[in-house]
Amino acid sequence: MGPLLIWALRMVDDFAEDILTAWADSRQLRERAEQTCGSSESKAALDAYLGDLLACGLRLPTFSHAGQRAVANTYIAGITGASVSQVNSRLRRTTWLDYKLQFPGPCPLPTPIRGRIDGQPWTEHLDYAEIAGLMRHLGTACFIALSFLTGMRPGEVLGLRSGCCPDPDEGRPLIHGHVFKSARDEDGNHVSQGQMREVPWVAIPPAATAIRVLERMAPDGGLLFDAAAHDFPLHRPYPGSLSRATVTKRVEDFITWASALATASNRAREAIPADPHGAVGTERFRRTLAWHIARRPGGLVALAIQYGHMRTAVSSGYASRSRDGIHDLLDVETARATADALATLHEDLAAGTGVSGPAARRAIHAAAHAPAFAGSIRTARQARDILRNPTLAVHDNPHAFLMCVYNRDKALCHRLDTRDTPTLNRCVSTCANIARTDHHAAQLTAQAGALEEQAASGLVPVPLADRLRGRAAAFRDLVHQHHNARITTQENPV
């Protein structure tokens, strides 16, 4: 699955409970601070708290405000029971201004962290100063999850109302929405509220979860993306749903945030790459999602799983709807990725690059057709023609350092089901669909070198080092095989 979706779904499935609870806690803290009138007892409590801080050298709760560290007055007032102005006047003394710069600290909320990534808490604590931003990201994550998993247009997602996805007695839950686009009444007049969609969307579980999360953020019976409800922490009285421009901005912010979190938790691989199309627009957002799924290393893996899943889950219910859904975009992006892979292969072959492997000849044959359609894929029909053409089924798989020239009858990745796409995360090294170019061999050599270096560094335990050396040897063996068996188009014209 694309990194963007991984993080959106983590947010919706695993972190939502913590964030919603922490938000309620932070509101309570704030309310307490605001309603407290200064008294001598509250001042004593504040002095005791500050005295402890000073005596133990603990850090002072601060947050980033206007580009510098600022004392979190409201937070301190909330946890000590003092009034905000008492905190304000006390901490204005130069002692504390110095202390603030010397020992700036976070504003941890008491909320327990239940969400996990690989069994580890996803964060140490939730911060009073950051929780509003997290609520914002949570709403965005729900939007991303819904957009992708249902294929709805952004306008349709934003028009959903609380209660639009009732728990079904049996079968899959359905999402009932409003259709804004060209919604007209019987006289042909434009209906601004849109009309109830007669064919509902099928909600696979994570989409239904996203709606449940949103229902806890939105007013009862109101819009799920009510602009005022989603304006944290101010809740300014905006009418209607979040606007398109705002959602665009939020998605960009979400990407930045998730990438930072991925890097911070040693998951740099899951950082979300920059979209070459530039900023992510809302309508183009679906295209971007398709791009992420189809193009990323491992993206085709996700495509095979996720898309295959969606096909079976969704298309039976409303096949006619899939015409204007995200399926077309996925088809187009997948076909473009395939065309790119073929065009690159074609150029490489022309430059004398060698190919090896049981599927080498089929790869060369496919590449010969590449220039005919490279860059010309615009419609979903063209895309599907390419994807259906068995002679063009070439999938680059950088994870396994190979190309899969897919032929269902020869595939080892799934012998039991009969799908039209390979399962790239289950590549089998003896598969008859494998082809390798000199580039793959070079990557293997580089990877083997990296593994050997790691094994020799002394930083890993001996048994692990042995395993690393074993893998490196296997890689070098593959390179050796490649150089013995490689063929080029110059010697073997097709």
Added chain:
DNA sequence: CACTCACTTATTATCACCTA
């Protein structure tokens, strides 16, 4: 201690332009 200031932030509104 109350008030005001300056700064920041997130949002909507509106315009001109593109495109199928």
Added chain:
DNA sequence: TAGGTGATAATAAGTGAGTG
């Protein structure tokens, strides 16, 4: 011609810090 896109202006409100 409708609808989408991108840039920019306008708006409103919270916040810590400064002032009397």
